[in-house]
Amino acid sequence: MSFTQRLRRTLRTPLGIVTMFAVFVLLVVAIIGPIFWQDTADRVDTTAIGRGGSAEHWFGTDALGRDIAARMIVATRLTLELTLGAVVIGGVGGFVLGTLPTVLGPRLARLVTALVNLLIAFPTLLFVLFLAIVFGVGTHGAVLAIGIGIVPTFARLIQNLAASVAGSDYVASARILGVGRFRLIVRHILPNIAEPVALFLFQAGAGILLAFSGLSFLGLGVQPPDYDWGRLLNEQLNRVYTHPESAVGPAVAIVLTGLAFNLVGEVLSQAGGRRGLRTAADRDHRATVPAPSDDPNGTAGDGTGPAPLLEVDRLRITFPGGHVAVRDVSLSVAPGEAVGIVGESGSGKSLTALAVAGLVPYPARVTARSITFDGVDPTAGARLGTSLSMVFQDPMASLNPALTIGRQLSEVAEVHLGHNRTQAMKRAVDRLRAVRIPDPEHRSGMRPSEFSGGMRQRTMIAMGLMGEPRLVIADEPTTALDVTVQAQVLALLRDVRTKSGAAVLMISHDIAVVSQVCERVMVMYAGRVVEELPTGDLVTGTAHPYTRALIGAVPDMTTDRGLPLVTIAGRPPGPGEDTPGCPFAPRCELATDRCHTDEPALERIDAARRVACWHPVITPPEARIETE
Known part of the structure; x- marks a missing residue:
């Protein structure tokens, strides 16, 4: 069963339904909130300063008589934008730093790994506060500080996942075929680590939301006249004993939104949990130096016949x-x-x-x-x-589980024979037919998990015959x-x-x-x-x-x-x-x-x-x- 099919099945469960409802509500509020409630949130009413919760003002009013509920709704968009912006920065930075050891030489790879280890050893909260001071107080500084702050943790995850995939036989086959480093990452490594990476990012989103709210609460994040939930919480904290609903409202919004991020991560986890990654293996390292020997019997062959291949x-x-x-x-x-x-x-x-x-x-x-x-x-x-082609012992480990059979075979023709995608796929179907795969046109669109052991082994031979x-x-x-x-x-x-x-x-x-x-x-x-x-x-x-x-x-x-x-x-x-x-x-x-x-x-x-x-x-x- 593919990931898409498992995701659809998960979304039909109670957990999936609750998650879709929570995401839908957040998106609707973030999109239409500033359109319909911006004026109400900005309206100053000196006759209604510091009121408690009522039918007219659910969470009361602030020191300028502005409706806190309206301001919470309007702040949803900025809060989510800042959270997702930091997730993107942390995700891109962590992916780059995490995949570098896979494609660099051994010395540079060890240097990058040592850098990640050093950053991991530094407490994340102190690292974020340090970056917030470096980048300056304000929205942009907070986004950069929190985004860069999660890069080391995300990079460590990517390193471990990429190393587990980089040692697989299908990656070794791609290296034999001369697949470039960028294409190796995008085509063979990234698709096989996408599920746990997405899970981590969504679950990290809850922590990032809390971190943003914390910076704004401390006065290092969003600055007036802008406001997010953390800023609203800061403004109303001194009223927690007189009108607790004024402070509880922003706090509840932060908690519920954080739970929504975790629910999305849980759904992805259940949908992708049946796909396992290969055992970890180190990167290939090649070196050849002369080995002195005077053994006259050291060479193979009898010295006759054609030159050895x-x-x-x-x-x-x-x-x-x-x-x-x-x-x-x-x-x-x-x-x-x-x-x-x-x-x-x-x-x-x-x-x-x-x-x-x-x-x-x-x-x-x-x-x-x-x-x-x-x-x-x-x-x-x-x-x-x-x-040179190589048929490995375990065909399930030799074939990329994230790609269809036809796509994997056609890559050989695209890289080395200069074929376009249509020509390469036609040759892939022909090679599958040559190794006696029944109905090759249909089966070329299937994934390795849908093949029997014998068919996977014949597919590996067909891949070797693409050239x-x-x-x-x-x-x-x-x-x-x-x-x-x-x-x-x-x-x-x-x-x-x-x-x-x-x-x-x-x-x-x-x-x-x-x-x-x-x-x-x-x-x-x-x-x-x-x-x-x-x-x-x-x-x-x-x-x-x-x-x-x-x-x-x-x-x-x-x-x-x-x-x-x-x-x-x-x-x-x-x-x-x-x-x-x-x-x-x-x-x-x-x-x-x-x-x-x-x-x-x-x-x-x-x-x-x-x-x-x-x-x-x-x-x-x-x-x-x-x-x-």
Whole structure:
């Protein structure tokens, strides 16, 4: 259900009806009050000075005989104008200051965040009073003081919300596509934080109304001959014991209007409460520096065939504290080739893929001898455009929940292909049809929440095909899908590769899934590549004990269902665990003393296979052929 539909439903509840009535009354009074009651409010009657409440003057008269009720009605417009003006100033200032860390570099982002933290630490009331003195006594000074006074609080809210959205996969996809910073904020971040922001602003309006009334009451706000409710309260306070209705009237108007602002915020909260924001993540940070190495086996490939489309040489990813998540990984992908990377959770395979796309999250640091994709270094901030597409693990997190499917796909064509909106939408519908989305014309106008998991994953593939990608990185594309939909997605990836000629780099923990799409497999363990081999050798040609254990843990049709499933004893090294020797040695049945002290290098055992093991199981080619 969309936000508009939920809002309509909320407005039909008792809370919604009361809120609409309160807003309607405020608007009517603010609009027609000065038109019909201005003369009455300004009329001086020396014969009726200081009277109490009566049928003629509901709240009595002031020191000049003017009707207090009429003045309250007339003051409604100015009070609301000042309140909304301060809300706009605080909202714009807070939005600018809050979104800056999302688009600035790390140093400037930390500087802006530190500034917000400093302003937050200063008491808001004292900050407002200080600004009121700086800007001067009067209406304009009060508006600026209160508006700027709420900027730090609003900026902190925006920072937190923007950070939670900026770490989402669909924002990462937009960055890969080269979407500009301004468009990234307006198109992808702002729509997804609009509901809590609107809620905050309306609820802050009640506090701003009270602050304005307080400044006017203290003589720092609205000055004669103008007046708002706070000014009226100040004028009548000395009569609170003789004619309390004269002072109670403005006070009640302030309280009821503040409640109306809170009611609007509550309605928005109920209407938007079912939409959740993604988990917070830090901004992406990219850096590449030379990593010295003299290992002659550091490069991937066999040196023959066409020049690699993607080539990674000695990739290393480290986190603060010295934790090395990826260690000296080298790989290459030729044009049109499909290569898989497999391994248990935490092996570093997804981080390797993110490094190729230049999306490793801050504060990780990427170093490598070289990373080259289609002639450019993606970690140095080079625009990859549509030459690289990425299919993330969770399609619901990869698609912007605030935009329709067609609008998200068409953005690629608008940004990179120069299409107008009509042309881009036509291409989006065509791409949806290509990935077998039924009734693509109708479904292009739907939102991701209205799609099934399999359809969302196919939509992600369609987004990657909006341009002409030379490489498709599929990071766990079938993890959350049932076996039937999984088979459809894998078949679709094979078709995409066949029809477009794109290379595929597939990341998965399931070695059986990778074998259905790829010709070559790289096995990672504890951040290292421990074996590389053709998929045709997976069953009988594996050399590393870890790869053999992975294959053995995959059940097939011949597996005895009466026996427990095969597992790999022990556990992989945890974050920060850096033990000497082979990282798999504690779990390996073939391990010797040397395995626990010396780490094996990744060495080539024939033209198509590499292995990092002191005791590899070498199967002769003829034996592999006979087994197959």
